[in-house]
Amino acid sequence: MARVDVEDRRFDTPKGIRRAPSFRGSGDKDRFGRFTEWVARAMGTPGFLLGLSVFAIGWMLWNTFAPEHYRFDSVAIGFTALTLVLSLQASYAAPLILLAQNRQDDRDRVQIEQDRQRAERNLADTEYLAREVVALRLAVKELASKDFIRGELRTMIEELDRRDDEETEHAVS
Structure with missing residues (x-):
C-alpha cells in the first residue's frame, strides 16, 4: 500500500489543476x-x-x-x-x-x-x-412634418367649408 504524505495532498485546487512544485519553491x-x-x-x-x-x-x-x-x-x-x-x-x-x-x-x-x-x-x-x-x-x-400636417389640415378645413357652403346653398334653394 502506497503511503501518501499530508504535504503531497492539496485540497485547495481541483485534482486536474494541481501543478508540480516549481523550481526552488x-x-x-x-x-x-x-x-x-x-x-x-x-x-x-x-x-x-x-x-x-x-x-x-x-x-x-x-x-x-x-x-x-x-x-x-x-x-x-x-x-x-x-x-x-x-x-x-x-x-x-x-x-x-x-x-x-x-x-x-x-x-x-x-x-x-x-x-x-x-x-x-x-x-x-x-x-x-x-x-x-x-x-x-x-x-x-x-414621417409627416409639421408643415405637411398643417397644409393637409388647411386643405381639409377648406374642403369642409366648401361642403358646408354647398349644403347651405342646397338647403336654401
Whole structure:
C-alpha cells in the first residue's frame, strides 16, 4: 500500500489543476524573464559602461603598478584574466539581452493583436452606427412634418367649408 504524505495532498485546487512544485519553491515562473530584462536595462545605461570602464582600468592599473606579490594578472601576457572575465561577462550578456528582447517582442505581438481586435470592434461599431443613422434618416423622411400636417389640415378645413357652403346653398334653394 502506497503511503501518501499530508504535504503531497492539496485540497485547495481541483485534482486536474494541481501543478508540480516549481523550481526552488518559487511560485513565480516569470522571475527569470524579469531578471533578464533588468540585466538588459542595466547593461544599456551609461552608468554600466562607466562602471565597466572603471573596473577594467582599475584592473590594469592594479596589475601594472601594484607590488609584484599583490598582482594577479600579468601585463607581460596581456591581462589574460581580464580578457577572460570580460569574455565571460559578454558571453552571458548577449543571451540575456536576447531573452529580454524576445520577451519584448512577445509583448509587442500581444499588443498589436489587441490593437487589431480593438480596431475591428471600432470599425464594426462605426458601421453599425452608420446603418442606424441611415435607417433614422429614412424613417424621418417617411414621417409627416409639421408643415405637411398643417397644409393637409388647411386643405381639409377648406374642403369642409366648401361642403358646408354647398349644403347651405342646397338647403336654401
